[in-house]
Amino acid sequence: MTLAPQILRYAAFTSDPEGGNPAGIVLDAAGLDDADLLRIAAEVGYAETAFVTGSADGARVIRYFSPVAEVPFCGHATVATAVAIAEREGPGRVRFATPVGEVRIETAEVDGALRAAFTSVEPRVEPMPEPVLAELLDLLGLRASQLDERHPPRISFAGNRHPVLVVADAAAFDAFTFDPDAARALMAARDWPATITVLHRLPDAADGGLRFEARNVFPVGTITEDPATGAAAAAVGGYLRALAEVEPPARVLIAQGRHVGRPSELVVDIPEAGGIVVSGGAVEIGS
Known part of the structure; x- marks a missing residue:
């Protein structure tokens, strides 16, 4: 029997669940195919849902889907996913292997709240x-x-x-x-x-x-x-x-x-x- 993936919902760039940009997050999306990822993103209904699909060279492989298509990169879902990981594993550095290249994220507790900072690819x-x-x-x-x-x-x-x-x-x-x-x-x-x-x-x-x-x-x-x-x-x-x-x-x-x-x-x-x-x-x- 295959367990349904746990879908988290976070709001990014805010400290208020009623503010910011909502993102879906699946921290263990290994084994899900593209049809599954698109279906889940459509069911969540947010602008993007982030899926951690595995690891490569020490980085977590992450993909982003809107309700209608895969998106190469999504900043607010990156921040939300990094904070969700920090809540479970503690703050520090996270490396994401994204479709546009590796993105580094630093998470830290500031005034009692977790914050995440990502460094983009070369603009x-x-x-x-x-x-x-x-x-x-x-x-x-x-x-x-x-x-x-x-x-x-x-x-x-x-x-x-x-x-x-x-x-x-x-x-x-x-x-x-x-x-x-x-x-x-x-x-x-x-x-x-x-x-x-x-x-x-x-x-x-x-x-x-x-x-x-x-x-x-x-x-x-x-x-x-x-x-x-x-x-x-x-x-x-x-x-x-x-x-x-x-x-x-x-x-x-x-x-x-x-x-x-x-x-x-x-x-x-x-x-x-x-x-x-x-x-x-x-x-x-x-x-």
Whole structure:
């Protein structure tokens, strides 16, 4: 008789089960095939579910599935899984072998709560062609004049390719809407497996660090916007460094989730070179 896998549910980038981004977690998914993984992810219904499927060279092999497809990398599910492991094994370093390469995670107890910090793969940034920018603006009902001239549109990768737009006007940022089917079609056509990242720059932190609020378009099933997107936060860190908009080492704070009623905070540390470090807490969601 085969036992059903234990499915955990955690909210990442928050200390409140009602906030952050929910992730499904299966810590022992060895023996499950792709159809099983997709079926479980669809049953869980969150943006992503993480599956630890085995080990390789001392790293835990992890895969991520949305309710409709496998996703190369998922930051919030990585943080949630690392915290779940730390709760069971104690804090320390965890290595995940992901479809995009090895990702290192440090877990630690801070003020009585566990936090996890993952280091992304090496980021890269590419120009956003004008036709692609026009498609995005049309999708979101935005005008080019509403974008922030300090932060030009780009496509940034730190595990997934994310188009990055920064909207200068707060009202336009809060009010934009989109057709989920049209967004999904555009994302599929442009090979964007994760989210469209739309930012608004907030007043700088007291120490001068940059602060942004994010809305991440992610139409999957009943979901239209992601409440907290670790992979996109890493891509934003790579974007800011590539465009020399920060002086590394630098820390950037990203608020997200207000627009979908699940507020979260992501901390992005940008070193002079190498992967971007994204950190936050996670908490189990009660049944």
